[in-house]
Amino acid sequence: MYKLNCIEGGVCAAEGFYADGIHIGLKKEGAKDLAFVYSDTPCAIASVFTTNKMTAAPIRHFRAKGEFEGNFVLINSKNANAMTGKAGIDDIDEVLDALQSAFPQIQNPVMSSTGVIGVRLPKAKIIEGARQFDLTRRDGISASEAIMTTDTFAKRIAYEVVLENGQSFRIGAMAKGAGMINPAMATMLCFITTDAAVDKATMQAILDECVHTTFNAASVDGDTSTNDTVLVMANAKSGAFHAEAFKEALEAMMLFLAKEMVRDGEGATKLVTYHVSGAINAHEAEIAAKALSNSLLVKTALFGQDPNWGRIASTIGASGIMCDEAFLSIWFDDVCVYKKGELLFNEELEPIAAAVMQKSAFTIHCDIGLQDGAFTAYGCDLGHEYVKINADYRT
Amino acid sequence: MYKLNCIEGGVCAAEGFYADGIHIGLKKEGAKDLAFVYSDTPCAIASVFTTNKMTAAPIRHFRAKGEFEGNFVLINSKNANAMTGKAGIDDIDEVLDALQSAFPQIQNPVMSSTGVIGVRLPKAKIIEGARQFDLTRRDGISASEAIMTTDTFAKRIAYEVVLENGQSFRIGAMAKGAGMINPAMATMLCFITTDAAVDKATMQAILDECVHTTFNAASVDGDTSTNDTVLVMANAKSGAFHAEAFKEALEAMMLFLAKEMVRDGEGATKLVTYHVSGAINAHEAEIAAKALSNSLLVKTALFGQDPNWGRIASTIGASGIMCDEAFLSIWFDDVCVYKKGELLFNEELEPIAAAVMQKSAFTIHCDIGLQDGAFTAYGCDLGHEYVKINADYRT
Numbered sequence: 001m002y003k004l005n006c007i008e009g010g011v012c013a014a015e016g017f018y019a020d021g022i023h024i025g026l027k028k029e030g031a032k033d034l035a036f037v038y039s040d041t042p043c044a045i046a047s048v049f050t051t052n053k054m055t056a057a058p059i060r061h062f063r064a065k066g067e068f069e070g071n072f073v074l075i076n077s078k079n080a081n082a083m084t085g086k087a088g089i090d091d092i093d094e095v096l097d098a099l100q101s102a103f104p105q106i107q108n109p110v111m112s113s114t115g116v117i118g119v120r121l122p123k124a125k126i127i128e129g130a131r132q133f134d135l136t137r138r139d140g141i142s143a144s145e146a147i148m149t150t151d152t153f154a155k156r157i158a159y160e161v162v163l164e165n166g167q168s169f170r171i172g173a174m175a176k177g178a179g180m181i182n183p184a185m186a187t188m189l190c191f192i193t194t195d196a197a198v199d200k201a202t203m204q205a206i207l208d209e210c211v212h213t214t215f216n217a218a219s220v221d222g223d224t225s226t227n228d229t230v231l232v233m234a235n236a237k238s239g240a241f242h243a244e245a246f247k248e249a250l251e252a253m254m255l256f257l258a259k260e261m262v263r264d265g266e267g268a269t270k271l272v273t274y275h276v277s278g279a280i281n282a283h284e285a286e287i288a289a290k291a292l293s294n295s296l297l298v299k300t301a302l303f304g305q306d307p308n309w310g311r312i313a314s315t316i317g318a319s320g321i322m323c324d325e326a327f328l329s330i331w332f333d334d335v336c337v338y339k340k341g342e343l344l345f346n347e348e349l350e351p352i353a354a355a356v357m358q359k360s361a362f363t364i365h366c367d368i369g370l371q372d373g374a375f376t377a378y379g380c381d382l383g384h385e386y387v388k389i390n391a392d393y394r395t
Numbered sequence: 396m397y398k399l400n401c402i403e404g405g406v407c408a409a410e411g412f413y414a415d416g417i418h419i420g421l422k423k424e425g426a427k428d429l430a431f432v433y434s435d436t437p438c439a440i441a442s443v444f445t446t447n448k449m450t451a452a453p454i455r456h457f458r459a460k461g462e463f464e465g466n467f468v469l470i471n472s473k474n475a476n477a478m479t480g481k482a483g484i485d486d487i488d489e490v491l492d493a494l495q496s497a498f499p500q501i502q503n504p505v506m507s508s509t510g511v512i513g514v515r516l517p518k519a520k521i522i523e524g525a526r527q528f529d530l531t532r533r534d535g536i537s538a539s540e541a542i543m544t545t546d547t548f549a550k551r552i553a554y555e556v557v558l559e560n561g562q563s564f565r566i567g568a569m570a571k572g573a574g575m576i577n578p579a580m581a582t583m584l585c586f587i588t589t590d591a592a593v594d595k596a597t598m599q600a601i602l603d604e605c606v607h608t609t610f611n612a613a614s615v616d617g618d619t620s621t622n623d624t625v626l627v628m629a630n631a632k633s634g635a636f637h638a639e640a641f642k643e644a645l646e647a648m649m650l651f652l653a654k655e656m657v658r659d660g661e662g663a664t665k666l667v668t669y670h671v672s673g674a675i676n677a678h679e680a681e682i683a684a685k686a687l688s689n690s691l692l693v694k695t696a697l698f699g700q701d702p703n704w705g706r707i708a709s710t711i712g713a714s715g716i717m718c719d720e721a722f723l724s725i726w727f728d729d730v731c732v733y734k735k736g737e738l739l740f741n742e743e744l745e746p747i748a749a750a751v752m753q754k755s756a757f758t759i760h761c762d763i764g765l766q767d768g769a770f771t772a773y774g775c776d777l778g779h780e781y782v783k784i785n786a787d788y789r790t
Contacts, residue, residue, distance in 0.1 A: 053717075054708050054711065083720050117706070117709055118704060225709060313477075314449055316449065318449075320446075341480045
């Protein structure tokens with residue numbers, strides 16, 4: 001057996017990892033806008049990137065490197081370096097070359113960016129700023145702040161995993177993303193560091209599994225940004241590893257961060273869990289759960305705290321999955337509002353269901369009533385603030 | 396050759412058709428809420444219905460009739476008669492039986508409903524109200540008003556088609572739907588009447604073709620409501636028909652109504668045409684065009700009058716179609732903001748592009764730059780009003 005302990009430190013919680021975030025003038029009013037994550041020994045790196053065909057330059061740059069071990073990630077906010085063509089790749093090479101000249105201990109550095117699409121990287125500013133880095137700093141808080149865009153709070157977490165034989169390893173993470181409700185723009189970045197003695201292939205396989213039920217379950221409809229990135233760096237310094245424990249910790253951390261992103265959804269006031277069960281298979285349950293978390297009508301009903309279950313039924317019906325009103329049931333937390341064709345909703349039930357919707361977090365459970373397929377997705381409401389943030393994003 | 400003349404009269408423009416809309420107490424403050432369309436001779440009827448699996452009772456009732464000729468459609472607003480199971484069908488039978496007792500000239504009547512999901516039809520009120528109908532009235536305006544829900548204006552149109560041999564026929568239509576931006580709730584209903592001498596099979600084939608480039612192009616993502624309905628009734632009274640002219644008139648009318656619905660989109664301030672060309676085929680162009688018209692980020696940028704072309708590129712990239720930034724070009728009307736990998740956007744171009752977006756109607760043209768696949772979709776912006784209308788819909 002093993003034990004998971006939540007610990008401090010974010011991406012610096014694991015042995016041998018350093019990080020910081022500084023202000024170099026990309027954001028206004030002194031806000032931190034450039035971060036690094038550094039390991040003093042080489043790391044195996046696992047990665048998951050956006051499926052968007054307009055892949056941003058940092059991701060194309062990373063992929064072009066092929067197989068490699070590295071020990072450094074540079075992250076800037078305010079500029080996505082997307083839709084910038086070959087010039088965008090050249091900009092990254094120039095920045096990273098300058099960085100290696102300044103810090104010879106850096107090996108195979110990579111870059112990650114988030115911000116506005118279609119503007120060339122302010123590389124002079126970034127090179128000048130990055131030269132100020134102090135690679136001995138272990139400030140996971142500042143790093144998590146520097147990668148924020150429209151996020152209203154920084155997101156980080158770390159676990160210590162203690163194994164039965166007394167050995168232990170640590171995993172730390174930070175993420176940015178405010179609004180999985182609009183993943184096409186609000187880039188999701190997540191950086192995870194670990195001193196577990198895990199090889200790249202094992203780590204990649206575990207990461208792929210965990211992404212499906214965490215970040216991808218919070219994603220609305222696979223409509224990912226040009227820059228979405230999850231990187232895991234493992235330097236093996238603890239000498240310890242346990243696959244099951246590693247997976248459990250990684251999944252718990254990623255689910256926590258995914259939910260934090262939804263909770264921080266632009267203009268969101270509620271975190272809603274959509275649990276779909278009884279579909280003919282897990283894939284159809286996933287389609288229905290994501291259709292619900294993505295529906296403008298459901299989102300606005302949530303914002304209005306209106307237990308408008310008809311919109312939920314209609315959204316499931318429109319999602320294309322196999323379903324029939326005679327077998328469907330719908331709950332708001334424990335309150336059943338529709339049961340296998342029976343109209344339960346009435347004047348007595350309405351305030352009880354409405355009370356559930358006034359909570360800042362609750363579950364909408366839809367049982368399709370056919371087979372055993374289940375999936376859980378996470379979403380938020382859509383209010384006036386979302387329109388305001390996104391109508392004026394660039395100004 | 397033939398000539399199309401726009402004429403008055405809506406669904407009463409064609410010979411032998413009668414219609415009216417009255418208030419029976421479903422809506423507040425005397426607003427019309429119950430309508431009929433009647434032909435004094437039997438009609439061939441073509442139809443297109445929602446693909447939503449939670450199909451509303453009126454549609455299941457219509458389909459259960461099999462092949463039939465009919466001369467009467469009863470339409471109510473405020474209640475969708477959806478998610479009401481077998482009882483919902485029985486309610487329709489009861490209403491229509493009562494109607495036929497009161498008006499023996501009615502043959503094979505059908506019903507159409509729009510409004511809140513999951514509430515039984517107020518059938519006593521509807522039966523009592525329908526008995527007040529005067530089947531000799533030809534008031535297409537009142538009928539088009541009675542079928543409105545969140546629509547801010549009534550939608551109708553009619554054409555006279557004059558053939559080369561001097562013969563002519565008429566087609567009239569009315570529609571409701573405010574917000575193809577939220578087709579999952581804002582049911583789209585359209586009723587078309589014609590005195591053309593067209594058989595059912597021909598009419599159905601023409602209707603199916605026209606729906607694809609009109610109502611379905613204005614639909615966001617195929618996410619249709621439980622009640623969406625297009626019915627065409629033909630009584631052949633003119634004795635005239637010309638397939639090409641009929642199709643041209645029908646398509647023009649349906650496109651007009653589809654655009655009117657988008658223009659009346661809940662909270663919308665702009666009608667945007669998304670023209671995608673250069674995709675590897677028409678299907679991929681359609682996917683991209685609908686992804687754009689459906690993107691929250693694009694919609695909010697439109698509302699903010701922000702020429703944020705990066706969101707457009709990202710949305711195309713995320714749509715899953717074959718594309719590459721090196722071949723993509725983007726225009727706002729005639730203003731090219733991105734040309735095959737070249738970043739044209741700068742401080743000089745920004746106000747010119749922004750000026751286009753200040754118009755109440757304009758075109759976003761994206762050329763994928765690969766093959767000849769093209770499609771045109773129609774959408775609108777998403778502003779504060781949308782959130783307000785939909786957060787408080789039931790109250």
